[in-house]
Amino acid sequence: MVLDHFVVESPEEWAVSAYTDIANDVLLDHNLVRAIERLHIAIDPEYPLFIAVGALGRLPPVVHLRDFAEVTFNPGKVRLEISDETHLAALLELLWNRYGRNRVEQPDRWTIEIAEDPDLPVDPDLAGTVVSDPTVGLVRDLIYALLAIAPEGFRVREHHYEKGRFWLAASENTLPDDLEGRVRALFARMEAPA
Amino acid sequence: MILVPITYKGGVYRHDEIVDLIADLGGYVIQKHVLATEVVLLCLVPRDDIPLIERIGRPLGGEVKPSPLVGTEVAIVTPSLSIHHLPHPACDIAEYVRRLGAKSNMIGLARGYGKRVAQTSAEEREIINEHDCAVFLLGNFDHCIRKKMVALRRGVDVPIILTGKPPTEDLRRAVDPPVAGYVGNVGRFMHRTKEADEIERLDAIVAEITRVLDLRREEIAKDPLSVSPARLMSVIQTAVPEVLEVTSPTPITVQIAGLRVKLPYTEYADRIRSVEVEEGVAIGRIADVLPSRMRDYILVRIKPSSETDIVV
Numbered sequence: 001m002v003l004d005h006f007v008v009e010s011p012e013e014w015a016v017s018a019y020t021d022i023a024n025d026v027l028l029d030h031n032l033v034r035a036i037e038r039l040h041i042a043i044d045p046e047y048p049l050f051i052a053v054g055a056l057g058r059l060p061p062v063v064h065l066r067d068f069a070e071v072t073f074n075p076g077k078v079r080l081e082i083s084d085e086t087h088l089a090a091l092l093e094l095l096w097n098r099y100g101r102n103r104v105e106q107p108d109r110w111t112i113e114i115a116e117d118p119d120l121p122v123d124p125d126l127a128g129t130v131v132s133d134p135t136v137g138l139v140r141d142l143i144y145a146l147l148a149i150a151p152e153g154f155r156v157r158e159h160h161y162e163k164g165r166f167w168l169a170a171s172e173n174t175l176p177d178d179l180e181g182r183v184r185a186l187f188a189r190m191e192a193p194a
Numbered sequence: 195m196i197l198v199p200i201t202y203k204g205g206v207y208r209h210d211e212i213v214d215l216i217a218d219l220g221g222y223v224i225q226k227h228v229l230a231t232e233v234v235l236l237c238l239v240p241r242d243d244i245p246l247i248e249r250i251g252r253p254l255g256g257e258v259k260p261s262p263l264v265g266t267e268v269a270i271v272t273p274s275l276s277i278h279h280l281p282h283p284a285c286d287i288a289e290y291v292r293r294l295g296a297k298s299n300m301i302g303l304a305r306g307y308g309k310r311v312a313q314t315s316a317e318e319r320e321i322i323n324e325h326d327c328a329v330f331l332l333g334n335f336d337h338c339i340r341k342k343m344v345a346l347r348r349g350v351d352v353p354i355i356l357t358g359k360p361p362t363e364d365l366r367r368a369v370d371p372p373v374a375g376y377v378g379n380v381g382r383f384m385h386r387t388k389e390a391d392e393i394e395r396l397d398a399i400v401a402e403i404t405r406v407l408d409l410r411r412e413e414i415a416k417d418p419l420s421v422s423p424a425r426l427m428s429v430i431q432t433a434v435p436e437v438l439e440v441t442s443p444t445p446i447t448v449q450i451a452g453l454r455v456k457l458p459y460t461e462y463a464d465r466i467r468s469v470e471v472e473e474g475v476a477i478g479r480i481a482d483v484l485p486s487r488m489r490d491y492i493l494v495r496i497k498p499s500s501e502t503d504i505v506v
Binding site: 018 | 274276
């Protein structure tokens with residue numbers, strides 16, 4: 001696996017090779033190898049505690065409405081000409097929540113019309129609206145993959161993602177009080193120059 | 195006459211001749227698979243007649259291989275049926291054991307994970323005990339295996355073969371009192387077993403199952419069964435032809451010391467008990483006909499000759 005940093009730590013030597021293979025297989029299966037830049041896993045079977053910390057590589061850009069639709073403001077309604085259906089479901093959900101289902105119509109597959117309403121005018125910068133953030137899905141997949149890597153009995157879990165850095169801790173018992181310190185120490189080891 | 199387990203693989207064309215030959219020689223076809231133009235027969239045949247079967251099968255494109263696990267039913271026990279254990283390694287091992295002739299059943303425990311919380315239910319234990327042996331597929335940590343096996347083996351009476359990632363010697367040290375067999379360097383993995391070293395590990399599991407079951411056969415040979423399970427299968431097939439209409443690949447599963455008949459217990463148990471193996475000797479006299487915990491099947495446990503004073 002081509003990661004800038006990929007380390008598995010455990011007191012049992014055979015478990016290191018086993019979990020290296022498991023992480024490798026799971027990340028490949030979930031197409032996450034390209035998304036992750038660094039990954040550091042520590043497993044203590046005695047407590048027991050599984051901690052994975054890592055960093056994502058270049059994040060995919062957010063999708064704006066203008067990226068896949070042309071917005072035209074006509075008298076009485078705003079017309080959206082869709083060129084790519086990939087984000088249509090997310091867009092409809094967003095428009096329904098913002099303007100209500102009674103104002104949003106889809107006369108055909110490639111067109112959406114929003115009726116004007118003086119009480120709640122359509123945002124003039126509608127084209128700049130963020131419709132979808134692929135990072136959200138990526139992080140969801142990443143957490144799912146990390147749970148598949150972690151031993152199954154570790155059902156007490158906590159995870160966090162912020163600005164391209166993530167961590168997940170799992171245990172069979174309650175998570176230790178010094179979890180934050182342990183996570184910080186692992187991040188430090190991961191980010192230390194080789 | 196000593197019956198030995200073999201697999202015959204050959205073309206579908208004229209394979210009936212082989213089936214007839216095996217019957218004429220006093221052998222039994224335990225299972226028959228027809229796969230497109232190929233037929234696979236799992237059978238028990240007299241040891242001295244194997245060259246004859248090879249000779250007659252050769253012009254039909256047939257080949258004979260020893261299959262030590264034919265006529266056995268093996269439980270493959272995994273801590274759960276989640277993505278962590280399935281499809282690899284549990285399915286890979288269950289499928290590989292089948293290739294060698296065993297009838298393998300995968301048993302995913304409801305709460306087999308976690309070193310502190312691992313446990314088995316009464317139903318799970320009873321289902322495992324209906325098999326000839328149980329292969330426990332545990333994970334990668336010696337520490338967890340040590341703790342978990344205490345709970346998981348409780349109430350399991352059949353021989354246990356323990357597999358895990360630690361080397362075999364470490365597994366042996368981890369479990370006290372000892373179980374019947376150990377295979378190290380397996381553990382949890384999440385890819386299909388296809389590399390040579392992985393196939394070697396599967397072979398090691400099969401070798402250990404074979405060794406453990408051979409010991410069990412030797413034990414049984416000291417006090418022979420009142421009837422051979424394969425013969426009892428043949429008798430039931432003749433006397434209760436409804437069993438041939440069951441769509442399961444093995445309507446009657448042969449075990450080392452019994453059978454699993456895949457017919458409803460309430461409807462067929464009395465009928466099976468009254469079937470005569472030989473004149474005056476009914477199945478009910480030489481075997482216990484019990485309800486199985488697997489669906490509503492019937493479990494036939496053959497009594498040893500010391501208990502019945504009969505060998506038929």
